[in-house]
Amino acid sequence: MFDVEKIIQDFPILNQGGTSKPLTYLDSTASSQKPTAVIEAMDTYYREYNANVHRGIYQISEKASDAYEKSRKKVGRFINARNWREIIFTRNATESLNLVAYSWGQANIKAGDVIITTEMEHHANLIPWQQLAARNGATVKYIPVTEQGYLDMAAFEAMLSPEVKLVAVTQMSNVLGTIPPIDDIIEKAHAVGALVLLDGAQSVPHMPVDVQALDCDFLAFSGHKMLGPTGIGVLWAREEILNAMPPFMTGGDMIKHVSFEGSTWNDLPWKFEAGTPAIAEVIGLGYAVDYLNTLGMDNIRQHEIDIVTYALDQLNQVEGLRIFGPKTPENRGGSISFTLGDIHPHDVSAILDSEGVAVRAGHHCAMPLHEKFGLAATTRASFYIYNTNSDVDRLVIGLDKCLNLMA
Amino acid sequence: MDDFYRENILDHYRNPRNAGTLEDATHTHEENNPLCGDVIRIDLHVNDDNVINEVAFKGRGCAISQASASMLMEMIQGKTLDEAKAIGKEEILEALGIEIGPTRLKCALLSLKVLKAGAYGLSESEWNKDDDW
Numbered sequence: 001m002f003d004v005e006k007i008i009q010d011f012p013i014l015n016q017g018g019t020s021k022p023l024t025y026l027d028s029t030a031s032s033q034k035p036t037a038v039i040e041a042m043d044t045y046y047r048e049y050n051a052n053v054h055r056g057i058y059q060i061s062e063k064a065s066d067a068y069e070k071s072r073k074k075v076g077r078f079i080n081a082r083n084w085r086e087i088i089f090t091r092n093a094t095e096s097l098n099l100v101a102y103s104w105g106q107a108n109i110k111a112g113d114v115i116i117t118t119e120m121e122h123h124a125n126l127i128p129w130q131q132l133a134a135r136n137g138a139t140v141k142y143i144p145v146t147e148q149g150y151l152d153m154a155a156f157e158a159m160l161s162p163e164v165k166l167v168a169v170t171q172m173s174n175v176l177g178t179i180p181p182i183d184d185i186i187e188k189a190h191a192v193g194a195l196v197l198l199d200g201a202q203s204v205p206h207m208p209v210d211v212q213a214l215d216c217d218f219l220a221f222s223g224h225k226m227l228g229p230t231g232i233g234v235l236w237a238r239e240e241i242l243n244a245m246p247p248f249m250t251g252g253d254m255i256k257h258v259s260f261e262g263s264t265w266n267d268l269p270w271k272f273e274a275g276t277p278a279i280a281e282v283i284g285l286g287y288a289v290d291y292l293n294t295l296g297m298d299n300i301r302q303h304e305i306d307i308v309t310y311a312l313d314q315l316n317q318v319e320g321l322r323i324f325g326p327k328t329p330e331n332r333g334g335s336i337s338f339t340l341g342d343i344h345p346h347d348v349s350a351i352l353d354s355e356g357v358a359v360r361a362g363h364h365c366a367m368p369l370h371e372k373f374g375l376a377a378t379t380r381a382s383f384y385i386y387n388t389n390s391d392v393d394r395l396v397i398g399l400d401k402c403l404n405l406m407a
Numbered sequence: 408m409d410d411f412y413r414e415n416i417l418d419h420y421r422n423p424r425n426a427g428t429l430e431d432a433t434h435t436h437e438e439n440n441p442l443c444g445d446v447i448r449i450d451l452h453v454n455d456d457n458v459i460n461e462v463a464f465k466g467r468g469c470a471i472s473q474a475s476a477s478m479l480m481e482m483i484q485g486k487t488l489d490e491a492k493a494i495g496k497e498e499i500l501e502a503l504g505i506e507i508g509p510t511r512l513k514c515a516l517l518s519l520k521v522l523k524a525g526a527y528g529l530s531e532s533e534w535n536k537d538d539d540w
Contacts, residue, residue, distance in 0.1 A: 054442060054510070062508040069509070073540055084540065085532060256441045266441055267531065 002299045008386050010035040010291075021356030024394045029174050029202060029335045029382035030360050031224045034288075038227060041287040042280040053279055054253060054270070068279055071286030072269070078289045079200075079219065080210040081236055085268040088235040088242070089277055093201040094124040096220035096235035097168075099248040099272065100197060101128035104218075104237075105166075107246060111137030114163045116194070118143040118151055118180070119372055120173045123365045125199040125220075129168055143169070145369065149176040149325035149332075157188060164194040171203035175366045175380065176325030177308075177332035179203070186216055195241070201225055206304060206333050206384070208297040211236055223281065228288035232281035235272070242268050249274040300385055304334040307383045311336055311392045318399050324378060334383035337364065340399060343406045345379040351405060352379075355398040357391075413505060419474035424481050427463045436525025440517050442510070445472040449480075449521045457487045464521075469514055471503070476518035478502040483522070492527055494519070496535065 008014050011033045014023060025033060051061035053068045069084070076087045090096045105128075109115065115129045119142045133140045141159045144152040167189040172179050186196045197218035203209055204219075205226035211219055218241075223232035237245075247254055247265055251274040256264040265271045292300065308329040315321055320341035326332040340348050349361035360380040363370045370376065381395055429435075429450035437448035445468025452461035462480045466473055479499065483491040499519055500507060507515050516535075523529040 057508075057510055059508075062510050066509050077540065083532075257439055 002295065002303050004303070004386065004388050007295070010037070011386055012036060012039070014386060024355075024357040024391045026357060026359045026381040026383065026387065026391060026395060028205075028225070028384035028387075029364075029380065031230070032205065032227050032384055033386065034229065034284075035227055035291050037291055038229065038284045038287045042229060042284040045280045045283050052276055064279060067283045067286070068277070071282045071289075074286045074289045075234055076236075078293065079204065079236055080212050082212065082239065086236055086239050086242065088237075088269045088272040089282055090233040090235055090272075091231055091278070092224070092233035093199065093220045093222040094233070096233050097124050097128050097197075097199065099235055100218055100220070100237070101132045103245045103248045103272075104241070105129075105132040106136070107244075109133070109136045109138050109165055112163060113138040113165045114141055114159070114161065115139070116141050116143060116156070116159055116164055116167045116169075116189075118169050119145040120149075120151075120176055120178060120366065120369050121168075121170055122174050122199065122201065123367070124201070125168055125170060125197075126368070129166075138165075142368075145176070145178075145372065148327075149173075149178050151178070151180050151185075153181065153184065156185065160188060160192045160194075162192055164189070164192055166197060167194050168197040168199070170199040170201075171209070172200075172206065172333040172335075173325065174202050174335055175337050175364045175369055175378070177335040177337075178325055179207075179331055179333060182214060182216075186214060190215070202333055202335070205292075207301040217241060223285040223288065226285075226288055227291055228285035229278075229281045231278045232285050234285075239268065242272070245272075247271055247274070251275050253277075295385060303385060304383055305329045307387055307389065307392065308332065308334055308336065310389050311381070311383065311395075314392050314396050315399075318396060319403060321399065324373065334387075335380055336382065337378040337380040339375065339378055340402060341407070343402055345377040347406060348379045348399070348402050351402045352395070352398040355394065355401060357395055357398045359395070416470055416474045416503060416505070419477040420470040423464070423473060423477040425462045425464060425477070425484070428465055429461055429463045431461075432463075434525050436521050438517065438521045438524060440468070440472070440513050442513055443469065445469060445514055445517055447472065447476050447518050447521050449476070449518065449525055451483075451526060453488055457489070459483050459486055459488060459491060464518065466518075468517070471507070471511055472514040472517045475499055475503055475515050476521075479518045479522065488526060491522070494522075 013033050049060040049063040051064045053065040072087045073084045076084045143156045189196045195217040198216050200219045200221040204221040219236040224230040254266050254274040323338045345361035362377050432450035433453045434451040439446045447466035450463045454460050462484050464476045523534045
């Protein structure tokens, strides 16, 4: 049973007394709130067994190492990796994507090669490929986005050729909410021998993701968007691909043997984890995964479909409000970007804030997409497990206030 | 903590069985443990009947890594390559007879890692499969 009122009780930030208006948090696409279990797990590490991992021959270090590696297994099972060695801890999805661009990209992308991405990518899944292509003489092609917020699949098929080495695509747009036809993209990309990288920053927190069922090659995501702390991200890739990749960063913990003449690398996954990692954050992420598993990712997805259905219906009744992205809840996630007449999104956001409603205003790290739609900025409301239809109602009341003030 | 100084571990550490190298080795392999710098090299002589009739190891490291190597040498001597292949993590831990924490496990299994790689060409992920999840 998905009991939102009970879920809200688990989030201290949503239960602060004393403020004149309760917090209506509608910016989980930027960063989610954290349940008590995650906050306490990190606190307990610092209070009771703070020590470095993989080194100390003493009890608290072994306990820290054990907790760190247990989290890796939790994360691996969560996305159905084949084994825990395929889970690389990074700082965030952005670092995961840069790791692939520098390590795999430098070794595999040559002059004349093509990298395909889309017009609706977050900058993190766009700039690394532009930079890689510029370094190595390759070309980036962008799958166009239609007016309705879908990918132009005919254009994608026309781009496919043996020169395409990588297709890097979001599994859920952070602006339009669009869930692209990933199975189709993967099948067609593999047919020309290209690898497929999925930006899972939005999909992994909000829907079931099974890397073996998808048959993708890389998946990048962030901890802080899935109830975990900031400063921890994940790169998953197939073990044979990771084994063939050179290290991204070098230093301690990632080596097997070091001499003045040269060095050899540690086994997976530590080959890609140079230096002391974010130990508390990794442990916190493990507890976030536990929390999501308790709710069930299918239930979370259904909850968001329900709330998006209600939100689309209510927002459509607001005068002058224009929603970008798919209008059918089953084709989209919980991010709803919109404009309200010609009121600037910063004004919309500030007025909503005075009503206790937190939304995002700006280009949401997707400037090319906004340019395409002829917009400088949009306002974005996004939903997660702790949001209810009442939050949608408070948003709509705030938007009515915007219209009254600014019109 | 007393456990780590159990007599049989200290005995193997102080008086390692089959210490040294073989001049006519059919298999030679060396690995180190990057976490603490332990090194073990194992030499085997396998005869025409596929029997490991001579063994030797040479190493540097803590009591756990060196004693477990010495014990492993006794375990495989006189066995066929196929018989020795069946030796795994559990057999090593049983021979040591103490609780081993996750960090020291790397020390305890270093000699097995050398044997698996040197005699069978197996990487740790191939013989330590039960550790996948």
